[in-house]
Amino acid sequence: MARAVNNKRRAVVTLIAWAVGIAIFFPILYTVLTSFKTEAEAVASPPSFLFFDWTLENYAEVQERSNYFLHFLNSVVISLGSTVLGLIIAVPAAWSMAFFPKKRTKDILMWMLSTKMLPPVGVLVPIYLLFRDASLLDTRTGLVIVLTMINLPIIVWMIFTYFKEIPGEILEAARMDGANLWDEVVYVLTPMAIPGIASTLLLNIILAWNEAFWTLNLTAAKAAPLTAFIASYSSPEGLFYAKLSAASTMAIAPILILGWFSQKQLVRGLTFGAVK
Amino acid sequence: MGSITLSNVKKAFGDTVVIPSIDLEVNNGEFVVFVGPSGCGKSTLLRMIAGLEDTSGGTIAIDGQDVTDLSAAKRGLAMVFQSYALYPHMTVRKNIAFPLKMAGLPAVEVDKRVAAAANVLNLNDYLDRRPGQLSGGQRQRVAIGRAIVREPTAFLFDEPLSNLDAALRVNMRLEISELHQTLGTTMIYVTHDQVEAMTMADKIVVLQAGRVEQVGSPLDLYRNPRNKFVAGFIGSPKMNFIDGEEAAKENAATIGIRPEHIELSTESGRWKGTVAVSEHLGSDTFVYVNVDGVGHLTARVEGERPVSHGDTVWLSPVAGRIHRFDAQDMTL
Numbered sequence: 164m165a166r167a168v169n170n171k172r173r174a175v176v177t178l179i180a181w182a183v184g185i186a187i188f189f190p191i192l193y194t195v196l197t198s199f200k201t202e203a204e205a206v207a208s209p210p211s212f213l214f215f216d217w218t219l220e221n222y223a224e225v226q227e228r229s230n231y232f233l234h235f236l237n238s239v240v241i242s243l244g245s246t247v248l249g250l251i252i253a254v255p256a257a258w259s260m261a262f263f264p265k266k267r268t269k270d271i272l273m274w275m276l277s278t279k280m281l282p283p284v285g286v287l288v289p290i291y292l293l294f295r296d297a298s299l300l301d302t303r304t305g306l307v308i309v310l311t312m313i314n315l316p317i318i319v320w321m322i323f324t325y326f327k328e329i330p331g332e333i334l335e336a337a338r339m340d341g342a343n344l345w346d347e348v349v350y351v352l353t354p355m356a357i358p359g360i361a362s363t364l365l366l367n368i369i370l371a372w373n374e375a376f377w378t379l380n381l382t383a384a385k386a387a388p389l390t391a392f393i394a395s396y397s398s399p400e401g402l403f404y405a406k407l408s409a410a411s412t413m414a415i416a417p418i419l420i421l422g423w424f425s426q427k428q429l430v431r432g433l434t435f436g437a438v439k
Numbered sequence: 440m441g442s443i444t445l446s447n448v449k450k451a452f453g454d455t456v457v458i459p460s461i462d463l464e465v466n467n468g469e470f471v472v473f474v475g476p477s478g479c480g481k482s483t484l485l486r487m488i489a490g491l492e493d494t495s496g497g498t499i500a501i502d503g504q505d506v507t508d509l510s511a512a513k514r515g516l517a518m519v520f521q522s523y524a525l526y527p528h529m530t531v532r533k534n535i536a537f538p539l540k541m542a543g544l545p546a547v548e549v550d551k552r553v554a555a556a557a558n559v560l561n562l563n564d565y566l567d568r569r570p571g572q573l574s575g576g577q578r579q580r581v582a583i584g585r586a587i588v589r590e591p592t593a594f595l596f597d598e599p600l601s602n603l604d605a606a607l608r609v610n611m612r613l614e615i616s617e618l619h620q621t622l623g624t625t626m627i628y629v630t631h632d633q634v635e636a637m638t639m640a641d642k643i644v645v646l647q648a649g650r651v652e653q654v655g656s657p658l659d660l661y662r663n664p665r666n667k668f669v670a671g672f673i674g675s676p677k678m679n680f681i682d683g684e685e686a687a688k689e690n691a692a693t694i695g696i697r698p699e700h701i702e703l704s705t706e707s708g709r710w711k712g713t714v715a716v717s718e719h720l721g722s723d724t725f726v727y728v729n730v731d732g733v734g735h736l737t738a739r740v741e742g743e744r745p746v747s748h749g750d751t752v753w754l755s756p757v758a759g760r761i762h763r764f765d766a767q768d769m770t771l
Contacts, residue, residue, distance in 0.1 A: 333525075335491050335511070340541055351526055354528045
């Protein structure tokens with residue numbers, strides 16, 4: 164009897180899980196499918212799902228009309244740059260907060276997190292003006308700086324959580340063994356925190372890759388990453404769904420592939436410390 | 440050389456004074472044990488000597504040189520932690536070699552010393568394993584190996600056997616004592632276990648609430664405790680304390696008699712009582728007796744004694760083995 168109830172419950176839960184999974188994945192799938200349709204088929208009603216004339220012409224046209232590789236390169240530089248810069252700042256910060264906590268450490272952590280609750284548009288004008296005066300508008304450097312600042316609280320929090328898991332006695336043992344601060348960080352702390360640092364790195368690359376608010380507002384052409392490349396297809400000439408879909412597919416493909424290969428690392432990283 | 444001198448060493452965490460002031464001399468080659476109940480400041484004192492904790496006042500000198508402001512890495516001491524504190528991502532070999540690598544020794548010398556340490560500690564078969572694949576005793580041996588390779592001025596042990604089971608604890612106790620005999624290096628050992636203190640130490644430092652209650656050899660502390668606290672802390676089972684009329688007869692506020700200095704008879708004696716519990720260990724029998732007007736007394740008698748719950752027995756202190764204390768708990 165109990166087994167029957169259990170099986171029934173499992174079936175229901177499985178069904179819900181699949182439904183949620185499909186609901187989340189459907190827009191991506193539909194985008195990819197649309198990218199292989201003609202513009203006419205893309206807006207046809209009712210839409211055809213699989214039985215249409217498959218074509219690659221959207222991809223060819225997108226390639227021709229805009230410089231995909233420039234945007235791709237911008238995305239790579241901006242997401243990697245902001246992540247590496249963020250880690251360089253976050254590792255020492257998290258180290259001091261995890262191993263030498265002071266009375267206000269928790270407050271500082273909360274304050275850092277609270278900056279994520281601020282609507283970005285609230286600081287758009289001052290940042291825009293600062294960037295204009297510093298000649299940072301439409302530069303990769305500018306975007307690296309702004310994305311580092313935006314994601315720094317998350318990086319610090321994640322690394323802090325991983326460092327908290329490392330027993331302080333191990334670092335003390337290293338100190339007793341004659342290690343100076345540099346040796347301690349390089350030979351003991353970092354190797355032990357590598358899984359955590361790797362997942363922070365991955366997550367932050369994804370966040371920076373997908374960031375659209377600042378990249379759209381602070382760039383025009385030269386430094387525009389793939390998010391701006393997608394946006395350029397919802398243009399004043401009207402909506403070209405098939406081409407927009409092709410551009411979107413090309414923009415999300417690299418990060419989707421990266422995410423797919425690193426999903427184990429990501430899940431482990433995000434649940435690290437949740438269960439002892 | 441490895442003499443350590445503490446002069447007027449103080450420690451406070453904010454407004455909480457943990458160690459008001461301690462003066463202590465540890466001679467070269469001595470095995471000194473800091474013992475005391477939890478929270479007495481013994482680990483803090485050790486960590487201050489190690490350089491892992493700042494002092495709030497006073498000076499610490501190693502071989503006459505003031506090291507109070509020197510970092511842990513530069514004091515030339517080695518420490519074994521309660522949690523072993525091994526580097527989990529390194530093999531046993533790399534763990535032991537780590538301090539040598541930090542000292543910048545050539546690879547040939549490193550290999551030689553690691554091999555020597557592994558020999559002494561029976562770790563040859565485990566050199567390529569990681570700490571996670573070792574048992575508690577093996578891990579503790581690796582931690583000791585890591586300490587001995589650097590040939591430090593002194594070894595510091597912070598309750599190193601607390602995480603081991605009883606049988607292993609006895610073995611490791613012997614191994615550490617043997618190591619001390621072999622190396623002849625100064626060792627400072629922190630424990631709350633007075634049996635460890637009694638069996639291993641050349642000199643015991645009994646601490647309570649950040650104060651040194653008494654310093655002396657194990658037998659000195661056993662025979663001549665300076666006050667009631669030391670008398671009660673050293674010795675197992677604990678000393679019996681009796682106050683009131685019986686103490687007054689001895690011209691003291693309290694008298695103390697060790698369980699092994701109480702004679703038990705089923706016919707006659709000074710105090711008549713009823714057996715509450717008797718524990719038969721084979722070699723000894725611990726008899727817990729309720730005595731009217733005196734309280735609970737523990738007697739330790741050699742061999743097997745056929746007494747059990749409810750039996751009437753007589754207890755008498757061995758002449759000349761009664762400790763007398765005044766109203767301030769100091770020995771008279």
